[in-house]
Amino acid sequence: MDHWLTIEVFDGESTATLWRLAHGDALTEAALTNGAEQWVWHEHRWGVVLEIEFRTEERRDAFRGLPAVTAALDAVPDPARGLLVYPGRGGGAGSRVPRKPRPLPMAGAGAVPVPTEQVKMGLAEPLPPTFSEVG
Secondary structure, three states: OOEEEEEEEEOOOOOHHHHHHHHHHHHHHHHHHOOEEEEEEEEOOOEEEEEEEEOOHHHHHHHHOOHHHHHHHHOOOOOOOOEEEEEOOOOOOOOOOOOOOOOOOOOOOOOOOOOOOOOOOOOOOOOOOOHHHHO
């Protein structure tokens, strides 16, 4: 069974892309020397995501505790709210088919024609006189 570790880094005082340039090679080297099977970087408009696959949980957890990894994670652009580390895949592991954007509520909207009733107006026929009116 494969065991993934996901590291999401969000933009902060600097961009997560600059953080990746500064620490990405050290993270990749630490992953490879500690039994990583594969890794994938994803760049988003809000930051970067690193997904690393290990053969066992023990190797994944050992990687997470390395000093090089701890130093890289301590240096993220927003140390208070700019880092997520969790087991499993996430971040860039979404659907391969992009979702279709929903139209804005007002996009392409036009007035719906109101149905009109056909009313025929005309003079009424006079009613025949009643018995009380005749006599």
